[in-house]
Amino acid sequence: MTIHLPIVWNELLRLGRRRITYINRTGPLLIALAFLSFAMAISWYTDEIFTPSPETFGSFMMFLVAIIEVLTGFSAPMVACATLTDEKDENTLGLLLMADLRGWDVVLAKFVSVFLLSEMLLLSAMPFIGFAMIFGGVDLHTVGMHAAMMTSFLIMACAAGTYFSAVSPQSGLAVTQTALLLGLWFVGTSYVDYNSAAWGLPIGQPALGVLTPIWGASGIPLAQMLPGVFLNMIIAAACLFEAVRILPRQIHARADAPRTAKVRGSERGRRWARRSSEPLAKLAASSLRSMGFSRRSIPMRILAFLGLLTILMFPVAGLFMLWILVFRETILALKKAREQGALDDLVLVPVSDEALGVAFWRGHTCATRMYFAAIVIWFAFYAWFMQFDRNGVRMLLIFLPITIAAHINVTALSCVAGTARFRYGMTGSLWAYLFVGGAVIGLLMPLYVEYLIGMFPTTRNLVYRTGAGYTVLAIAVYIGVNVLGHLASALLAVRCLGGRLRRCAGLQGT
Amino acid sequence: MSVAISIRHLCKKYRNVNAVQDLSFDVHEGDIYGFLGPNGAGKTTTMRILATLLRPDSGEAHVMGHNVVTHPHAVRPLIGYMPDSSGAYRDMLVVEYLEFFAAAYRVPIDRRRRVVDDCIELTGLVDKRDALIEGLSRGMRQRLGLARCLINDPQVLILDEPASGLDPRARIEVQEILRALGAMGKTVLISSHILSELRTLCNTIGILDGGKLVYSGSIDEALARARTKLRLEIRLADRHDEAGKMLMETGGIVEISVGEEILGVELPHGTADFSFVAEALVRNGFRVLTIKEEEVLLEDAFLHLTGAGA
Ligand SMILES: Nc1ncnc2c1ncn2[C@@H]1O[C@H](COP(=O)(O)OP(=O)(O)OP(=O)(O)O)[C@@H](O)[C@H]1O
Ligand SMILES: [Mg+2]
Numbered sequence: 001m002t003i004h005l006p007i008v009w010n011e012l013l014r015l016g017r018r019r020i021t022y023i024n025r026t027g028p029l030l031i032a033l034a035f036l037s038f039a040m041a042i043s044w045y046t047d048e049i050f051t052p053s054p055e056t057f058g059s060f061m062m063f064l065v066a067i068i069e070v071l072t073g074f075s076a077p078m079v080a081c082a083t084l085t086d087e088k089d090e091n092t093l094g095l096l097l098m099a100d101l102r103g104w105d106v107v108l109a110k111f112v113s114v115f116l117l118s119e120m121l122l123l124s125a126m127p128f129i130g131f132a133m134i135f136g137g138v139d140l141h142t143v144g145m146h147a148a149m150m151t152s153f154l155i156m157a158c159a160a161g162t163y164f165s166a167v168s169p170q171s172g173l174a175v176t177q178t179a180l181l182l183g184l185w186f187v188g189t190s191y192v193d194y195n196s197a198a199w200g201l202p203i204g205q206p207a208l209g210v211l212t213p214i215w216g217a218s219g220i221p222l223a224q225m226l227p228g229v230f231l232n233m234i235i236a237a238a239c240l241f242e243a244v245r246i247l248p249r250q251i252h253a254r255a256d257a258p259r260t261a262k263v264r265g266s267e268r269g270r271r272w273a274r275r276s277s278e279p280l281a282k283l284a285a286s287s288l289r290s291m292g293f294s295r296r297s298i299p300m301r302i303l304a305f306l307g308l309l310t311i312l313m314f315p316v317a318g319l320f321m322l323w324i325l326v327f328r329e330t331i332l333a334l335k336k337a338r339e340q341g342a343l344d345d346l347v348l349v350p351v352s353d354e355a356l357g358v359a360f361w362r363g364h365t366c367a368t369r370m371y372f373a374a375i376v377i378w379f380a381f382y383a384w385f386m387q388f389d390r391n392g393v394r395m396l397l398i399f400l401p402i403t404i405a406a407h408i409n410v411t412a413l414s415c416v417a418g419t420a421r422f423r424y425g426m427t428g429s430l431w432a433y434l435f436v437g438g439a440v441i442g443l444l445m446p447l448y449v450e451y452l453i454g455m456f457p458t459t460r461n462l463v464y465r466t467g468a469g470y471t472v473l474a475i476a477v478y479i480g481v482n483v484l485g486h487l488a489s490a491l492l493a494v495r496c497l498g499g500r501l502r503r504c505a506g507l508q509g510t
Numbered sequence: 511m512s513v514a515i516s517i518r519h520l521c522k523k524y525r526n527v528n529a530v531q532d533l534s535f536d537v538h539e540g541d542i543y544g545f546l547g548p549n550g551a552g553k554t555t556t557m558r559i560l561a562t563l564l565r566p567d568s569g570e571a572h573v574m575g576h577n578v579v580t581h582p583h584a585v586r587p588l589i590g591y592m593p594d595s596s597g598a599y600r601d602m603l604v605v606e607y608l609e610f611f612a613a614a615y616r617v618p619i620d621r622r623r624r625v626v627d628d629c630i631e632l633t634g635l636v637d638k639r640d641a642l643i644e645g646l647s648r649g650m651r652q653r654l655g656l657a658r659c660l661i662n663d664p665q666v667l668i669l670d671e672p673a674s675g676l677d678p679r680a681r682i683e684v685q686e687i688l689r690a691l692g693a694m695g696k697t698v699l700i701s702s703h704i705l706s707e708l709r710t711l712c713n714t715i716g717i718l719d720g721g722k723l724v725y726s727g728s729i730d731e732a733l734a735r736a737r738t739k740l741r742l743e744i745r746l747a748d749r750h751d752e753a754g755k756m757l758m759e760t761g762g763i764v765e766i767s768v769g770e771e772i773l774g775v776e777l778p779h780g781t782a783d784f785s786f787v788a789e790a791l792v793r794n795g796f797r798v799l800t801i802k803e804e805e806v807l808l809e810d811a812f813l814h815l816t817g818a819g820a
Contacts, residue, residue, distance in 0.1 A: 006613035010602075017601045091597030094563045095658070098586050099614035251563050 004101060007109030008116070011083065015117055029124040031071065032064040061132035068125040069150055076118030076154055077182065080161025081174035083110040084243075084250070088169060094251040103244035111162045111240060118154045122147075152232040157182060159236035166243040166250060171332070176325060185235070189228065319375075319403065326371050327414045330364065334418030338504060347502045357498030364415050365408075375407055394475075401479055405486035412493035419500040513572075514539040514666055514697035515560060520569035522555050522721075529555040531721040533569070537699055537714070542692045544708035544729075545701040547718035548816055553701040554594055556718070557668050560699070561591035573666055587615070590659030594670040598654060600644040604635060607643060608657055615662040629657040634683060648675040656684065660691075667691065669700045673707060685711050705808040719816040729808065736811035739764070740781050741804040744773040747797035760790050 087093040168174040515537040558564040562582035576584040767774040
C-alpha cells in the first residue's frame with residue numbers, strides 16, 4: 001500500500017492542462033469577490049453605509065471563506081468522479097494495472113492527487129482568512145478547527161468521488177452517485193446534530209462545521225469534533241478499500257460492448273415518435289444513448305434515481321443539482337458523439353435546420369426522461385409534504401407549471417451548449433456552472449428587489465402573503481409570464497440548434 | 511525449445527456468446543505466432559486472457575510457466591500487450607506518456623529517459639516526440655501503443671492487430687521491428703487480418719473460428735491442407751487448343767481449361783509426380799515454355815479452414 005508518485009504527478013499534470021482546473025481554482029474566489037461587491041452595492045443603495053466594526057468585518061470575511069469552502073467541497077468530488085472513469089474512457093485502466101501496479105497504487109494515487117488539488121483550491125481563501133484575522137473576527141483556534149474539519153470533509157468527499165468513479169462506467173453517473181452519498185451524509189449528520197442535545201450526547205457538530213461555517217467551529221472544544229472527523233475517516237476508508245477491491249473487475253467493463261440497449265430503447269420510444277420527424281428523432285435518441293445515456297444497469301439506475309431523490313429533498317438546490325446533471329451529461333454525450341463521428345449520419349439527413357433541431361431535441365428529451373420522472377416524483381413528494389402546510393396547494397399550483405417549463409428550457413439550452421466546441425470534457429461543467437450561476441442570480445434578484453422596495457411578486461410572496469392583494473389574476477399572470485418566458489427561450493434554443501449541430505459537425509447549414 | 515505460452519482447454523462465455531470454447535495451443539519461445547480468424551472469432555478475448563485482463567471461465571493459460579489466473583503479478587512484467595483500440599491519455603505529450611508508463615513499470619529513474627528514447631526511436635516516433643497525443647494520427651497512435659508495450663522490455667509480446675491503420679511503408683517497418691524482436695529471442699503473438707503480412711512474418715499460425723481452434727501449426731502445412739487438388743499452369747509457344755485436346759485424351763487429368771496464354775490442367779488430388787504431362791506435350795511436338803504448380807494463397811487456406819470457402 002504505497003502512493004505511486006508517478007500517477008499523482010501524471011494526474012496533476014493532466015489536471016493542470018485542463019481549463020476546468022483554472023476555472024475551479026479561480027471561480028470560487030471570483031464568486032466570493034462578486035458577492036463582496038454585490039453586498040457593498042446593496043448596502044450603499046440602502047443607505048446603510050458599510051461601517052462595520054472590526055468584528056463584523058472579520059466574520060463577513062469568514063462568510064466569504066465559507067462560500068469558497070462550499071464551492072470547493074462541491075467541485076473537488078466532481079473532479080474525483082472523473083479520475084477513474086477517464087481511464088475507462090480512454091482504455092488505459094487495463095494498461096495501468098498491467099504495469100507493475102496494484103489496485104492500491106492506482107486508487108490511492110488518484111485520491112491523493114484530487115485531494116491535493118482540492119487543498120490547493122482552498123488556498124484561494126487565504127487572503128480572506130488573513131483579513132479576518134487582522135481585523136479580529138476570528139482567532140487562530142477557529143481557523144485551525146475550520147481547516148481541520150474542511151480537510152476531513154474533503155478527504156471523505158474525494159474518497160467517495162474516487163470510489164464512484166471506480167464503479168461507474170461514466171463520470172456523469174459517478175457525480176450523481178457521489179451526490180447521493182454526500183446527500184445522505186448531509187441529512188444524517190444534520191439529524192444527529194439536531195438531536196445530539198436531546199440525546200444528551202456531546203456529539204455536537206459532527207463534521208458539520210463545513211455547512212455552518214461561521215458559528216460552527218468557534219468555541220467548540222476539539223473533543224467534540226472528533227466523532228465527526230472519525231465518521232468522515234471511516235467513510236473515506238470504506239470507499240477507498242471498496243474501490244481497490246472492485247477495480248480489477250472494472251477493466252472488463254468494455255465501454256463498447258452492449259449495443260442491445262440501443263435497439264431496445266428506440267423501440268420503446270415509439271409513443272412520442274409518431275409525427276413526421278420520427279425517424280430523425282429516433283436516430284438522435286439512439287446516437288445520444290449510444291454515447292453514454294444508455295450505459296446503465298438496473299441497479300445503477302436505481303442508485304442514480306435514489307441519488308436524485310435525496311438531492312431533491314432540498315427543494316431549490318435539488319432542482320439546480322438536477323439541471324446541472326442534465327447539462328453535464330448532455331454536453332459530455334454530445335462531445336463524445338462529435339469525437340466519434342456519431343453525429344455525422346444525423347446531420348447529413350437532408351432536412352431543414354429547424355426540423356433537425358426539433359428532432360434532436362425530442363430525441364434528447366427521450367434520452368433524459370429519467371430526470372423528468374425525478375421532477376414528477378419530487379412533486380409527488382411535495383404534495384404529500386404540503387398537506388401539512390396551509391398554503392401547500394397554492395405553492396404546488398404555482399411551482400409545477402413553472403418547473404416543468406423550466407425543465408424544458410434547460411434541456412433545450414443544454415443541447416445548444418453541447419454544440420459548442422470543447423477541448424476537454426470537464427469544460428462542460430463550466431457551462432453548467434455558468435447556467436446555474438445565472439439562474440441563482442436571476443432568483444436572488446427579485447428577492448433583493450423585494451427587500452428594497454417591499455412588495456414584489458415572487459413565488460414566495462404569492463404563496464405566503466395571501467392577504468396582500470395578490471388576486472388569482474395576478475397569480476395567473478405571474479405563472480403565465482414565467483412559463484411563456486421559459487418556453488420562448490426553449491423555442492429560440494431549438495430553432496438555432498439544427499444549424500449549430502451542422503456547423504459543429506463541420507457542415508454548412510442548408 | 512521451451513514453451514512460452516501454453517493454453518489448455520480455455521473457455522470464456524459472455525452472457526450467451528461463447529467467445530472462446532475449449533481452446534488449446536502452445537507458442538514456443540522465439541516464435542512469431544500469427545493468430546487469425548474472422549471477426550468475432552475470439553482472438554481479442556484470448557489475448558486479453560493472456561494479458562491477465564480477463565478471467566477465463568475455465569481452463570488454464572500459462573505464460574513463461576506462470577499461470578495467468580493465479581499469478582498475474584508474475585506474468586505482467588514479462589509481457590507487453592497492445593490492445594486493439596489502443597488507449598492513451600489524450601492530454602499528454604508522447605514522451606510524457608512513455609515516461610509515465612516507464613515509471614509505472616518501475617524502470618529506475620536514471621534509465622528511464624534512455625529506455626523511452628530507445629522505444630521512440632525504434633517505433634519511428636522521433637518527430638512526434640513532443641507532440642500532444644490528441645493530435646496524433648491513427649497510425650502514429652498505433653506506433654505509440656507499440657512503443658508503450660516495449661517499454662518494460664518484455665519477453666512475450668501480445669499484439670492485437672498492430673498493423674491496422676498503418677500505411678504500407680509503416681506496415682513494413684513494423685514487420686521489420688517485429689522480426690528484429692523475434693531475432694532477439696522474444697516471443698510474439700500477433701493477430702491480424704492482413705494475411706500476406708503474416709505469411710512473410712510468422713513461422714507458425716493458429717486459426718480460430720467461432721471460439722474454436724481449427725488449425726495450429728506451420729504455414730506450409732496449412733497451405734497443404736487447403737490444397738484439395740493440383741493445378742498446373744502451362745505456357746506454350748502456340749497451339750493451346752490442340753494441346754488441350756491432346757492432353758484430355760492422355761488420361762489421368764480431371765479438367766482442362768484453355769486460355770489465351772495459359773493452359774490450365776487440373777490433376778487428381780494427391781498426384782505427386784506430374785512429369786507425364788510435360789512428357790506427353792514434348793512427345794507430341796508442342797513447344798513448352800513453362801510448367802508451374804499453381805500457388806495456394808494463405809487466403810485460400812484461411813477460407814478453407816474457417817469453412818467460409820467452397
Ligand atoms: N464485453 C463483451 N460482452 C459481450 N460479448 C463480448 C464482449 N467482448 C466480446 N464479446 C463477444 O465475444 C466474441 C469474440 O469477440 P472477440 O473480440 O474476441 O473477437 P475477435 O476475434 O477479436 O474479432 P475481431 O477480428 O473483430 O477483432 C464476439 O462474438 C463478441 O461479440
Ligand atoms: Mg479483436
